[in-house]
Amino acid sequence: MDIVIKLSQFLMSLSLLIILHELGHFIPAKLFKTRVEKFYLFFDVKFSLLKKKIGETEYGIGWLPLGGYVKILGMIDESMDKEQMALPPQPWEFRSKPAWQRLIIMLGGVTVNFVLAFIIYIGMAFAYGEMFVxxxxxxxxxxxxxxxxxxxxxxxxxxxxxxxxxxxxxxxxxxxxxxxxxxxxxxxxxxxxxxxxxxxxxxxxxxxxxxxxxxxxRMPFVVGAVSEGSKNKTLQPKDIVLRLNEEPAKYMDQARTILEKNKNKLIVAGVLRNDQEIQVPVQVDADGKLGVQLGALDLKSLEKLGYYKVSKHEFGFFESFPIGIQKGADQLVGYGKQLKMIFNPETKAYKQVGGFAAIFNIFPSSWSWEVFWNITALLSIMLGVMNLLPIPALDGGHVVFLLFEIISGKKPSEKFLENAQMVGIVLLISLLLFANGNDIYKAIVGK
Missing domain, CATH: 2.30.42 (Pdz3 Domain)
Structure with missing residues (x-):
């Protein structure tokens, strides 16, 4: 069941981000009267799971969940449709539109990604507020x-x-x-x-x-459950250990230190049960354990017990805007710093680059809308930033060529764009293999 929940969140988040990113290209293309042949969630290599043609556009769902695309007529993209490009340009084609319109179409996807992230953070500020120590x-x-x-x-x-x-x-x-x-x-x-x-x-x-x-x-030692075969039936679920062998054990790390010193000994534990402290004998095993599974407390419970003073900010609708915008800006800057580290060989951070398995593992095995939206917003920022990288075949590569055209007044030849697209595809495949190869390596070595 846990894997189903993780997979559901992963596919739902990925699908939402892909559809909205491609809509960012689709809508300005339509506004500028540019013909869009296909709009696909996931890739339809050889065949589609679903497809339906409405007007001049075929809408569908592919079987390969590595992304999605819009096929804009008259544009050199991953389809490498050389036959179409060999025909005379038509007014409804991408290549016939002014450079500024083509630039807006290409920037539409990443713009939607960034706007979506900020909207999510604003909504989360309004719906959940902020709870912290x-x-x-x-x-x-x-x-x-x-x-x-x-x-x-x-x-x-x-x-x-x-x-x-x-x-x-x-x-x-x-x-x-x-x-x-x-x-x-x-x-x-x-x-x-x-x-x-x-x-x-x-x-x-x-x-x-x-x-x-x-x-x-630092968290207290909370008993989640007493393991089968444990000698410490004196302990009960939800017990909170306060002291061991007359030594204070306010936090779990303190309890571990005391237990380590008392291996194979019978000691007395002071535990909080039903709001009352009681003394119970406990047997420490050879590993310094009590034979129990650990439980957890939320911040509100920790505050009630006097461990922490928890602060919470709740925001009105209009107050949520600057909070959400600041959160989005912080995440954007933070991800930029991460990329800088990855491209700096001295940090060796490139070894931590992950693929789809890494993204999948970000999602928890229990459903939480707050966590889901938080991860989706972060992934939206990541998708936007990655697509802006000046690599041919990515939006950022197209943007670089369009800016060159606008500044210089010279349009790169279609042959040059085709070659650049091929180089970009090779680079992207290499990056994809590297990232997912890292996932496989970590799975094998267990790190």
């Missing part, structure tokens, strides 16, 4: 279990004050992304500020270990 309210610092973070100089209990000179005012979903691309991070440890210079190959180091969050808020 302010840095100033983080009494006991963050949990740092990632070995690469530890090697860089971070420790559990550190409070992150600033990233690349920008104060970190809140602990939220953006924090780890900011750390990932940071050059330096200012922390507070035992009341003293310290600056940590991030390794240039930080991303590459992360790729060599099991996936562990960079930094998170």
């Amino acid at each position: 302010a840095t100033k309210d983080l009494k006991d610092g963050l949990l740092i279990e990632n070995p690469v973070m530890q090697q860089a100089g971070f420790q559990t209990g550190d409070k992150i004050l600033a990233i690349d000179g920008e104060p970190l005012e809140r602990v939220d979903s953006q924090m780890n992304a900011q750390i990932l691309m940071a050059k330096e991070v200012v922390i507070e440890r035992n009341g003293v500020s310290k600056t940590i210079a991030m390794p240039i190959d930080f991303v590459d180091q992360l790729s060599k270990i099991e996936k562990v969050s960079l930094a998170t808020i």
Whole structure:
């Protein structure tokens, strides 16, 4: 069932983004009276799953879910329709339109991608607001279990004050992304500020270990379920461990340290059950475990128990606009920085480039509209930025040639555009093979 939920979200998000991107080309083409032969979700190599011709355009769904396309008459694209291009230009063809109209048609797809992302972020601000823990309210610092973070100089209990000179005012979903691309991070440890210079190959180091969050808020030891065969039937689901062997165990990381020291021992645990603290004997096994599955608490529950002060901002309709726009701008800048890292060989971040499997694995195995829209907005930005890369066969490549034509007044020859398109297709196939090859390699080696 989990795989069905993940696949449903993946296909729904991908389909939405492809259809809207292609509509971004389709609508201005129609406005400028340019004939569109095909409008397809997914690629119809050899055959289509569904198709129907309405007017001059064939609408359909292909079987290969690697994207989608609109086939605009008189345009050199991936179809490489040389027979059509050999005929005399017609007024309704793309090549017959003024350069500024062709530019608008080519920019339509990425424009829709960016606008869609901003609309989603505005809608999320209005529907969900913002819930977070302010840095100033983080009494006991963050949990740092990632070995690469530890090697860089971070420790559990550190409070992150600033990233690349920008104060970190809140602990939220953006924090780890900011750390990932940071050059330096200012922390507070035992009341003293310290600056940590991030390794240039930080991303590459992360790729060599099991996936562990960079930094998170510290969580209590919550019993989710008692494992079958466990000796600790004294524990019950929803118990919250407060102390072990008379030592405070407010957080899970503290509990692990105490259990590690008491392997194969019978100790006393102070647990919170039904809002009352009780003492129960527990047997620690040879691995320093209690034989239970861990549970989790949401921010509201953590606030009720006194772990954190949770801040929440709710926004009215008009207030949501600047919040959503700022969120979209931050994500756009952040993704730009990620691309810069990928193209910098020193960072070795290119090793983390992923294909469709990587995108699929972003989606959770349980349905959440908030998570779905958040991922879709991010993917929309990624799709827009990637399509703007100046590679022939991508929108960005066409845009470069059109800008050259507008500035110089000289139109590149159709032969040159055909050759450039072929080079672009080879580059795209190479990138596709590299990205999805990375997915396969990670699946094989387990990283």
